[in-house]
Amino acid sequence: MRTVRIWAEHSPFDLKDELKKRGYRWSSGDEGRPKGWYVDIDEALEADEVRYLSEHIYRRDVDLFTQIITPFERYSVRA
Template identity: 45%
Template sequence: MQVSGTLTLSALLETARKPTVRLWAEGAPKELKDLLKARRYRWSPARRTWYIDLDEAQIEIEHDYLAERIYRQPVTGLPADRFTARDRFSSRTNPEL
């Protein structure tokens, strides 16, 4: 285990302050749901589509994955919602609540 020298609470607060982006995989083929599940996507019954919560730095990586493995074509215009720790557990941003 690597020791960073940062206090645990400081590290938790820093992580909580980082915005999260919820990327929606609208129109993903139903037969590829197992690939999405393996990638940590969740199903939203309210929107009837798959989604994943990511750090902002991971968005391009996820777009590349979706283009290559799910849609099999360049991906543009997928909906994405940005939220912070303040509303992370709100029923407005989390369809599971």
């Protein structure tokens, strides 16, 4: 299975604890990554997670930035 990274950029600050409970991690924007909350999930769960974010976090339809994470990227040696 492939993994998808979903970025919840510009999510409401007061809902950060909800994102943490759901397994989201914070990225400060270092190394060219977006600044915001993100989660890595199986590709098959992507639509459900986007629906959750739209309904419970943003409370509107959103077009979120997503990335496919390959094993090479996940297990690469970082400097």
